[in-house]
Structures are given as structure tokens and as C-alpha cells.
Amino acid sequence: MLRFYEKRTWFFSSKSIRDISLVLLGFVIVMCAQAQGGPPPGGPKGGGGPMAGIGLPLGFLEADKDYKFPDDITKYTANDFLMLVRRTDIRSSFYNSDMNATITTVNVSPTRGTFVTKEQIFRRDKDDAFLMLTLEPESRKGQGMLRVDNNMWRYDPTSRKFTHTTLKDTYENTTVTNNDFRRWQRSIDYSVEKLSVGTLGNYKVIIGELKANNDEVPFPYIKMYIEADRKIVLKVEEYSLSMKLLRTAYYTQYVQIGDSFVPTVQIFQDGLVPEKRSQVTYTNISTKSLPDYYFTKEYLERVSQ
């Protein structure tokens, strides 16, 4: 009779367990890469590859590449328009590189008068991350805002405190929201309800009425005016749940940088107080790679001093 420590076990040997573990690990790595849109070709670089993207649905960037849009704007279907919105989302963003720019905002308010702010923004659209530092006015110099991993903080160098903020919050009580500094992803958040054709100034546009896909999108309804020829957004109206116009955004100037079309002049007009408006101008746009530590609270704290 065998003693208890002499009993033979019929489990896998340690070598087999190691081999199985390696196979499982490889499987997990492949699945993770798939979920993230796959590794960038040529290995990781500063700005990441074209297929990466946090918070983007699978195939978001790939499906756009070969999509054939109708030549006649009256022939657009809901799916065509949604793909057009996706095209504008992708082209206004920087998935192949990082981006930094200077933003000058001129705000007009019936109660506060006219005031100007200047910020430096650093964006990594593939990770949906951005860092913004206030340069002007002098009284607010050093204040910052950081979005990373679906969290958003505002930093005040005077109190040295981070406070949690959200994308839907307005920036300094103006008509600009925190969401306006982020990458566009309307094609993810909305579905098409109604389409029509019209003109906006001298441009022929397709007008799409969109409804939010879920109840956590800040604006439940939007109306987009997209110029089909250049495939750029000219105007967006944002509506409340009760269908009242909350804000109108005009994208009056675009600049092409690589594959991206950046709306460099954006005008936001309040729907409830029409006299309240803001003009946001992007200058000194650069697509230079940014170090990873730029998108950390430690860096924001350090650079704000």
C-alpha cells in the first residue's frame, strides 16, 4: 500500500502546464490586440498606429477607407450619411499622430462682456486623451485640464487641487464645452433619423437629423450640415431632450494637415441666449509626437507651477 506522499498523481506534468500556459497567454494577447484594433504596423511609435483607438468600435477606422459614397447627394441613405459623419470624425482627428496647438477663444457674453482666453492643447486622439493649459489671462495662467482613461480633471495651481469634471461641463461658463476640445465621435454616439438636402451659403449640404444612441450622450438630438464634396462639417445644431435649440456650432475654416482636416475656426452660439457666443481659433498646429508623461496628473501639476 502506498503512503499518502507516495500516491501517484494523474495531473499534467509541470512541463505540460507551462506549454498550455504559454498557448493561453498567446491567445489572450491576440484577443487583446483584436479588441484594441490590432497592433500598429511597423511597431509602436510616438503617436501610435492608424488602427489603434480607445473607446472606438471594432473596425471604426478600417471600414471608412474603402467606403463608396453616392455621387448624387440626393441619393444618400441613412447608412451613407452615418459613414459620412464617420469620415468627418476621422478626418478632423489625429489617429496617426499626436497633436498640439494654441487655442484662442474670444467670448462674448451679455453679462460678462467680451473676454479672451488662450490655451495650449496637447491631444492623443487614439487614446481619447488631452491636456490643456491656460496661457491667458494672467490671472488664470497655469490652470489646466486633463482627460485620460475616461477621467477628466481640472487643476488649479493656486490651491494645488484637482477637481473632477466632465465632458458636458461648459468651459469657464462660456458656450464652449469640454467636449469641444476632444476628438469628434458623433458617428459612434448618434444614429440617423432623417435626411434632407439644402444649401448653406454657397455650399450644397446634406442635412442629417441625428438621435443619441444612449441616454448618457449630453445632447440627445443634433442636426448636422455636411458639405458632401469636401466631406466637412459646416454647422451643427445641438438640441435638448425637449427639442429646444441649445447651441449652434459653425466650422468656418479648415486646414489640411496630412490626412486630417482640422476646423481651425469654430464659432459657438448659445441657443437660449443668442447674444452669448464664442469663437475658437486653432493656431500653431503641430503633429509632433508627444511623450507619454504629458498625459499624466504629475506632469500637469509640474507644468502648471
Added chain:
Amino acid sequence: MHLSNFKLHLKLAARNLRRQPNRTIALGGAVAFSALVMTLISGFVGGMDKAIQDNVTLYSGGHILISGYTPSWSGRLQNRFIDDEIAKTVESVIPDVRTVSPLAQARATVVFGTREIQLTLRGVDWTKDELYHDSLILSSGDWEALNEQDRSMLMSSQTADRFGLAIGDQVVVRLTTASGQQNVTDYAVSAIYDDAASGGMTTAFVSFGDLIADLNMKANEQQQIAIFLKDSTDAERAAKAIAEALTEKGYSIASGTSGSEQASQRRMNSEKAVYSISTVQELAGEIGSALGSIRWIGYAVFILMLLVSATGIANSYQMVLLERTKEIGMLRCIGFKKKDVFASFIFEGILLAGAAAFAGIICALPIGLGISFIPFDPHGDFGAALVKGHLRFAPTLDQLLIILVFIMIVAIVAVFLPARKAAEVVPVEALRITA
């Protein structure tokens, strides 16, 4: 001490005090002034504490608040819940509760013409409300209009004045729904309350049903349960009992004022609703911390006054000792013992300090009441500590007794050294020196 001795010492002390009326009045006046200042400070600090609690009850909507957070499809906790069981549990745990009513509130931007203001919008079930009906003073409009008219708003006079609003005016309200969407609705101003009479509060009130609809919540959903007790001092005990009862029934409770933060932290690992319980004392404590400096100044003045009184009494009785050396010698010669001499000094000190402190406290009461009639700015830094724009003077009997006892103890300590010296006087030596 024998009763006859006690009476003798008391009589002797009273006689000694009458012998030097000017000194007694001067010394007694100083002690009475100290007692007066102490009474005023403790009375007003106590009144401010009470006023803060009352105003916080108005700001928060009840003595105890139970907030519920339900996870959404994305895992984000939203301030909304459906559960009738909680209200029933509260009523069974606290039988003497005044009201248990649903509450909803939102941070809203109110727009009128080109002007806009951010304020808290609170939804109140007017049919169950007792708190606001009892506490708010309407400067225009009436409660019936709020109950009867659709989409009517009760607004503070400060907001109404700023906008130039009058009864019947329509305002646009922009708010964020429970799930985070933007919504815009209209309300008509049906009544205006005097915010100076409610600690400078700027909260606007609407019907609970209307606000629930604006927040895109179902009719049976609520954000908070407001519990209004008969006695606000029971809030802590009642909150504890509610938390225990709900925990026993399997509810997830994050207690304390930071409950919502704790609830938020659980956003990713909670699949069921999380509740937080806060009391008026906790909320008042946060606001009351602003009064901390006043309280410390009060304590400092209290100690300073005691020290001044002690120094005055000690000095005076050193002088008394010199003046009465011959008399003490004679008393010792006719049979007074050391302890009798000692006791006569101590009794004199107690009698002087006690009578003076009592007089000071009595004088403080009309002065405190007089000060409480002076109007202050309810929108200033200490607006939350005011009652109808006035300081509340609310000394308690305990506080007055403490002041009286402290002053008498200080008098004993101050007289102790001169009394001991007096007791140690050698009769023959005293008579020889003063002969």
C-alpha cells in the same frame, strides 16, 4: 463644616464686602463684565450653531437625507432609484417622524431674457411638505398657486430682484437629466420667498412631479428621501437606526456626508443600488467649520476674561490681607482658628465672584436680545448663521451655570494664596507689627 460656622463665615464675608463698597463695586464690576462677555459669546455662538442647523435643514430639505444611486447600462451610477420599501422602513424604525417625502434636485441655469443664473432647483411634494410651508416667508404670491398651477416655481427674492422678475413671468430652465443629458423646460414664477428670512438661500422650488419629468425620470423614481423629525437633535440617532434597519434588509449603505463619494467609488463594482445617509448635523458641521474661528476666539476671550478676573481678585485680596492683618491677629486672639480665617477669605471671594457673575449674566440677557434685533446682511459670509437676517442669542441654562461655576472656581483659586497667608498670620506678631 458646621452649619452655624457656615452661617458665621457667610455673614462675616457679607459684612467684609460691605466695609469697602468702592472696592467691592470695582472688583465685582470687573468680574460681572467678564461674566457678561462670556454669556454674550456663548449665547451668540450657540445661536449661530442652531441657526446653521435650521438653515441647513432648509437648504437640504430635511433632517435626514437618503440618496440612492442606481447603476446605468454603462456602469455609471446615476442619482435615481425606485424603492417604496425604504420609506416604509423609515416609518417603522422612527415612529415619531413628522414627514417622509421624496425629493429631487438639480443644478440648473435659469434664463430670463439675456440674463442667466445658476442655482439649485429642488422638486418638493407640496402636498406632503411641512418644512417649507412653516419656514419660508412669501414676499409675493401664495402657496395655493404653487399647488394648483402647472409648472410653477417658487423663487428667492434675491434671484427675482436680480432678474427683475414678478409673479407670472416665464423663465427658461436648463438642466442635466439624471443620466447626463441636457434638457430645457419652462416655468412660471408663482411665488417669491424672502431669502433674508432663510439665511440667504437662493434655491428655487418646483413641484416634485415636474422636476422628475425634467430629469427624464419615471414617475415612481426619486433621487432622495427627505426625513423631517420632530426634534432635529435626534437626527444622528435616527440615521444610525435607519442605516442598521436597511443594512439588515440587504441594502448597500454608504453612510456619512461623503456617502455620495463612496457611492461613486463603487461605480464599477456594484450592480445594485447604493444608498447614502446624511444628517443635518453632518451637513451643518461642514458649514459650521466656517464658524470654527469664531468659536476659538470665543474660547480665547473666555479664558482671558477668567485670567483677568483671577488676577484682579488675587491682587485685591493681597491688599485686603495687608489691611486686615491686625484684625486677623485679634480674631485669632479671641479664639478664631486658622481654618476659620482661611474660610472667611474663601467665602468672601465666592460671595463676591458669585454675586458679580450672576449680575453680569442677568445684564447680558437684555443686551444679547438687543443685539439680536440689529439686522445683518443675509448674503454675507455668515448669512447661513443668521435667522431672518439677525443673529440669534440663545444661551442655554447649562452654559450660564458653567459660566457661574467657572467664575466661582477661579475666585477660589485666586483667593487661595492670600487666604492661606492670612491663616498663617501669627496673632502676637500681627498685633506687634500693626500696633
